[in-house]
Amino acid sequence: AQSVTQLDSQVPVFEEAPVELRCNYSSSVSVYLFWYVQYPNQGLQLLLKYLSGSTLVKGINGFEAEFNKSQTSFHLRKPSVHISDTAEYFCAVRGLNFGNEKLTFGTGTRLTIIP
């Protein structure tokens, strides 16, 4: 079984400032990691994913995340945020093996950009 912790439920950031959204996970098996974004009244859109290889993963809209196996973390970063980044961000994990495909999500971080 896996679990995901997003410690920050809300993060306010000034426009053009950098941001980091934290994600820690727990799993007894190796995992794939994902960040999804949810705009108001919409479904989830994939931002980026880590499957294997380089631990620094680049995604859409200028976001990137770094996988740290020793710290079981997958923090999301953006060097300069824009008003349009205001949304809810979810970190998710799934196991590698067949039969372990369902995603386990964190409770989300609401990112608010202050003009």
Place this chain on the structure above:
Amino acid sequence: DTGVSQNPRHKITKRGQNVTFRCDPISEHNRLYWYRQTLGQGPEFLTYFQNEAQLEKSRLLSDRFSAERPKGSFSTLEIQRTEQGDSAMYLCASSFTRGVSETQYFGPGTRLLVL
């Protein structure tokens, strides 16, 4: 590629009524997932299909819930004798399996309100 679609987008019903939601996956995606998202929480896994076979059901899926995917195309999720606790956003996702590496693409969701 038109994306995952869900209908209806919103549903208001009275306690005790039955409701049915439909999900149309991305064409040729062989896997289809249902998740439920309550206010302030991340999505929680309900069930998933590979083609027409239902491979896993969460303990969250009580006997009042049933899902089908006839012919391995669209899927329906029915809730019988709805309760106020069923009020949530119901999300559908689809994916194409290449080994165990896959990305789930989400629809816009169906928001259910049980009065």
